[in-house]
């Protein structure tokens with residue numbers, strides 16, 4: 001994980017952050033819910049990365065105002081996390097690669113038939129109730145309350161190694 005100041009989640013949510021050089025922070029939190037877990041991806045405009053609309057085989061990006069825009073599948077995994085007393089929404093785009101262990105095309109392909117038997121899907125489901133380190137970039141000039149955070153990295157915290165006494 002890249003270097004970042006570790007802070008409690010409530011400091012991130014309440015804006016109680018001291019300015020770090022590159023505004024990267026990490027916090028520990030437990031995944032308490034996985035939202036839209038059946039489809040953690042979307043069709044993304046290659047120009048602006050916003051969601052495209054497919055109407056009668058025409059792929060349009062409203063944001064770019066282009067029909068037949070070039071697009072790609074992109075992860076968008078929404079998590080509800082809990083750290084201390086606080087809850088937050090965390091969104092993973094590229095960071096979902098490391099949580100699920102594969103690229104989005106492979107994820108879609110392997111979960112398209114019996115997703116319950118898919119290793120990657122199980123990995124996703126089993127991440128619930130586990131603790132992770134989340135790395136987020138916070139724009140300190142943005143005074144809006146943070147309803148959701150975008151995680152650039154996610155790493156599971158190692159379980160305590162069992163102590164084996166002989």
Ligand SMILES: [Zn+2]
Nearest residue numbers: 045048061064
């Ligand atoms: Zn676009």
